[in-house]
Amino acid sequence: MQADPAGVLTGIHFMNGDQACCEGALAGGARFSAGYPITPSTEIVERFARRIPMIGGMFIQLEDELAASIAIQGAVWGGAKAFTVTSGPGFSLMMEHIGLAAMTETPCVFVDVQRGGPSTGLPTLPAQGDMMQARFGSHGDYPCIALCPSSPQECFTLMIRALNLAEEFRTPVFLMMDEVVGHMTERVQIPAASEIEVRPRKLADKGHAYFPFRPDDDLVPPMAHAGDGFRFHVTGLTHDERGYPSMTPATQASLIGRLRAKVDQAIDRITMVEESDVDDSSVTVVSYGISMRVAQKAIQMAREEGIRVGSLRLVTVWPFPEKVIRNLALRTGAIVTPELNLGQVVLEVERCAGGACPVIPVTHPGGTVHQPEQILAAIRKGAAVAAKGVAQ
Amino acid sequence: MSTPTLIPATIPTQEAPVCENPVEAFLRTDRMPHIWCPGCGIGTTVNCFARAVLKSGLEADKVAVVSGIGCTGRVAGYVKLDSFHTTHGRAIPFATGLKLANPDLSVVVYSGDGDLASIGGNHLIHAARRNMDLKVICVNNLTYSMTGGQAAATTPEDSITTTTPFGAYEPALNLPHLVAAAGATFVARWTTYHVAQVTKAMRRMLTKKGFSFLEIISPCPTLYQRRNRMGDGLDTMKRYKEQSVNSKSAVDLASIGMSKCGEITVGNFVDIERPDYLESLQSHMRASLGERYVSTGVPPCR
Numbered sequence: 001m002q003a004d005p006a007g008v009l010t011g012i013h014f015m016n017g018d019q020a021c022c023e024g025a026l027a028g029g030a031r032f033s034a035g036y037p038i039t040p041s042t043e044i045v046e047r048f049a050r051r052i053p054m055i056g057g058m059f060i061q062l063e064d065e066l067a068a069s070i071a072i073q074g075a076v077w078g079g080a081k082a083f084t085v086t087s088g089p090g091f092s093l094m095m096e097h098i099g100l101a102a103m104t105e106t107p108c109v110f111v112d113v114q115r116g117g118p119s120t121g122l123p124t125l126p127a128q129g130d131m132m133q134a135r136f137g138s139h140g141d142y143p144c145i146a147l148c149p150s151s152p153q154e155c156f157t158l159m160i161r162a163l164n165l166a167e168e169f170r171t172p173v174f175l176m177m178d179e180v181v182g183h184m185t186e187r188v189q190i191p192a193a194s195e196i197e198v199r200p201r202k203l204a205d206k207g208h209a210y211f212p213f214r215p216d217d218d219l220v221p222p223m224a225h226a227g228d229g230f231r232f233h234v235t236g237l238t239h240d241e242r243g244y245p246s247m248t249p250a251t252q253a254s255l256i257g258r259l260r261a262k263v264d265q266a267i268d269r270i271t272m273v274e275e276s277d278v279d280d281s282s283v284t285v286v287s288y289g290i291s292m293r294v295a296q297k298a299i300q301m302a303r304e305e306g307i308r309v310g311s312l313r314l315v316t317v318w319p320f321p322e323k324v325i326r327n328l329a330l331r332t333g334a335i336v337t338p339e340l341n342l343g344q345v346v347l348e349v350e351r352c353a354g355g356a357c358p359v360i361p362v363t364h365p366g367g368t369v370h371q372p373e374q375i376l377a378a379i380r381k382g383a384a385v386a387a388k389g390v391a392q
Numbered sequence: 393m394s395t396p397t398l399i400p401a402t403i404p405t406q407e408a409p410v411c412e413n414p415v416e417a418f419l420r421t422d423r424m425p426h427i428w429c430p431g432c433g434i435g436t437t438v439n440c441f442a443r444a445v446l447k448s449g450l451e452a453d454k455v456a457v458v459s460g461i462g463c464t465g466r467v468a469g470y471v472k473l474d475s476f477h478t479t480h481g482r483a484i485p486f487a488t489g490l491k492l493a494n495p496d497l498s499v500v501v502y503s504g505d506g507d508l509a510s511i512g513g514n515h516l517i518h519a520a521r522r523n524m525d526l527k528v529i530c531v532n533n534l535t536y537s538m539t540g541g542q543a544a545a546t547t548p549e550d551s552i553t554t555t556t557p558f559g560a561y562e563p564a565l566n567l568p569h570l571v572a573a574a575g576a577t578f579v580a581r582w583t584t585y586h587v588a589q590v591t592k593a594m595r596r597m598l599t600k601k602g603f604s605f606l607e608i609i610s611p612c613p614t615l616y617q618r619r620n621r622m623g624d625g626l627d628t629m630k631r632y633k634e635q636s637v638n639s640k641s642a643v644d645l646a647s648i649g650m651s652k653c654g655e656i657t658v659g660n661f662v663d664i665e666r667p668d669y670l671e672s673l674q675s676h677m678r679a680s681l682g683e684r685y686v687s688t689g690v691p692p693c694r
Binding site: 100 | 456474478479483489496497518677689
């Protein structure tokens with residue numbers, strides 16, 4: 001399905017990542033947002049509040065992030081495409097409703113413009129410290145899809161992609177931005193509506209018996225909206241195909257197993273990575289978001305020193321591209337992973353590399369981005385270790 | 393001695409008239425029996441609600457029920473309507489999103505006192521302030537019953553609960569006073585003894601636009617009445633009958649807080665008109681943006 005032209009600001013723009021994210025939401029068909037102000041994500045809904053009355057839709061500023069993160073779900077069951085945005089402590093407050101969206105298979109997007117933490121931390125400064133929180137922050141086991149833009153242009157395109165993935169898998173999807181990506185201003189090209197693919201919602205056929213949680217072959221059940229006449233029930237309790245509470249180990253195993261499997265079995269389709277000069281490299285930098293932008297400078301400096309360096313950027317961080325990293329570890333001498341936290345995604349890189357090559361983290365507590373020299377030092381170290389490995 | 397004949401000589405052939413329970417059409421009978429205890433008042437309120445929906449003339453397909461967590465939170469699971477059993481305290485913001493996305497729906501929030509007034513108290517205040525078109529039914533059994541009878545924000549002073557084993561000493565929240573102060577356009581309190589009045593108040597809410605709030609005082613014989621040696625469900629009905637006061641004239645809402653054994657002021661306290669959230673939004677946008685305002689609301693996702 002093509003995008004509704006009403007929401008597409010076709011043209012070449014000079015805008016920041018937050019603004020581009022809002023344009024992505026509008027182009028991707030989101031017509032409802034609820035939010036609560038928090039730096040550095042607020043500009044996204046400020047723009048939405050200004051744009052949406054002239055497009056047709058609604059923004060409501062609610063009393064807190066708990067309200068915002070569940071109001072969007074009410075709106076989705078009422079028929080809307082919806083998203084919310086937050087940062088730092090607001091993301092922590094939304095955790096319970098991320099679990100609700102996963103459990104009730106409510107398609108919606110959570111945008112997290114990451115800032116330094118924990119607690120109030122560094123409200124105006126960047127970090128990538130919420131990566132594990134996105135994956136595991138709500139209690140229980142749930143599926144997770146998370147995308148990491150590294151430019152305002154990608155804030156636009158990946159927001160559309162996030163909305164599409166939410167519909168495809170009926171699950172909450174995270175757009176994991178950071179303060180620098182959110183506030184940096186760059187060229188953003190918005191194509192014509194006809195060139196933007198928007199995924200329609202899979203809706204139940206009327207006139208048939210409807211089981212709101214009976215999956216199709218892709219493990220995703222068709223959805224119904226309130227008022228459609230199905231008189232269905234939705235609960236955050238463990239439930240059977242009718243949507244009725246059924247608190248037995250068997251129902252739990254079948255439901256939670258399916259929720260994970262519907263995403264896990266499609267990992268190849270969900271995974272997006274950007275790979276360059278990896279083959280025969282002695283070192284490959286594996287990173288995501290703003291850290292990969294900084295790493296480019298370090299890679300350039302290392303190449304000037306004669307080190308063969310490749311790069312692999314994780315656009316999809318969750319589900320973690322296990323096969324891609326496993327495969328990479330067999331082809332490269334060492335992996336260097338810079339990120340603006342004290343070591344989160346690098347744990348997954350290590351797990352998937354499985355000892356096939358050394359993995360060197362470049363950690364940073366946040367507040368600013370890495371100095372390229374820090375990453376360069378790790379690349380040199382990786383090159384030395386790789387050479388030793390080859391010599392042995 | 394001959395055995396007395398118990399069977400009449402002629403068996404009447406006429407079939408007994410079939411009595412249908414009009415409420416049954418509104419219930420998920422395949423989910424019965426329900427979880428509520430003997431003597432609990434929640435089922436009584438559901439009976440009233442079903443009758444109120446019937447009498448309101450509303451199309452049942454366009455009535456949605458949103459509940460939070462707790463014993464009353466289970467109502468959503470038993471009514472045969474589009475129904476949502478959400479998270480603890482957040483039924484009102486879920487309902488807010490649902491209503492804004494599809495204003496054709498009559499959105500009923502059906503939950504308990506702990507859910508709506510304690511963990512969800514902030515949402516209650518703000519939805520009333522916005523005059524969001526929601527019909528909030530709050531079954532107040534004065535305790536947290538699903539978790540075993542702990543003290544609530546609504547527990548009257550001197551009540552024994554599991555977390556106030558020597559008696560509660562915090563003042564209880566006076567819900568009609570709170571919600572009226574926050575801006576609700578309909579506020580009432582009745583007890584589960586007052587089934588006719590409860591049904592009538594619900595009908596009024598279903599046909600009135602704006603934020604409306606009905607508190608229904610209800611027994612929890614298993615946890616509250618038993619621990620406080622107040623008898624069973626029937627004894628509580630007697631108390632409600634004898635100690636409820638409906639003054640019919642204007643009541644000072646500040647003075648109607650619940651006490652453990654005292655009078656219970658009941659009545660429809662507030663029934664006023666003011667523009668609801670959507671009306672305010674639309675008239676403001678039209679005034680500010682004129683022709684540029686697209687007033688279609690949130691288009692359905694197809």
